[in-house]
Amino acid sequence: MRVLERLVLAVEKPLKEAVWDCRMCGQCILHSTGLSCPMRCPKNLRNGPCGGVRANGNCEVFPDTRCVWVEAWEGSRRLPVFKDHIQHLQKPMDWQLQGTSSWINLVNGRDQVTPRGWESGGHR
Numbered sequence: 001m002r003v004l005e006r007l008v009l010a011v012e013k014p015l016k017e018a019v020w021d022c023r024m025c026g027q028c029i030l031h032s033t034g035l036s037c038p039m040r041c042p043k044n045l046r047n048g049p050c051g052g053v054r055a056n057g058n059c060e061v062f063p064d065t066r067c068v069w070v071e072a073w074e075g076s077r078r079l080p081v082f083k084d085h086i087q088h089l090q091k092p093m094d095w096q097l098q099g100t101s102s103w104i105n106l107v108n109g110r111d112q113v114t115p116r117g118w119e120s121g122g123h124r
């Protein structure tokens with residue numbers, strides 16, 4: 001790992017873990033999820049909730065925990081900007097970026113690269 005990446009990670013990882021319970025996916029979409037980290041969802045869903053959200057807004061898998069996506073919707077309503085970004089369709093996770101710096105991936109555009117095989121029109 002390069003020195004610059006190590007330095008950035010030394011700041012990003014503890015900061016985002018403390019504030020957002022970040023799981024270091026390397027392709028941050030907090031601005032599209034009302035600042036609720038979608039990787040805390042036990043199913044790692046990045047395009048909205050599954051069908052198992054309980055009537056009280058809690059998670060199907062962890063009944064005592066609020067659904068990440070209920071929090072995302074509520075959080076998105078409170079944001080002064082990016083309110084409509086929750087409607088953006090997110091591409092599949094690129095798990096090769098797990099553990100890398102999302103800040104660096106944002107700057108160099110790596111987080112915008114669609115994983116191989118998922119390009120539009122790729123269905124056969």
Ligand code: SF4
Binds near residue numbers: 024029037038039
């Ligand atoms: S979306 Fe990824 S980078 Fe952003 S807070 Fe969640 S795990 Fe961390």
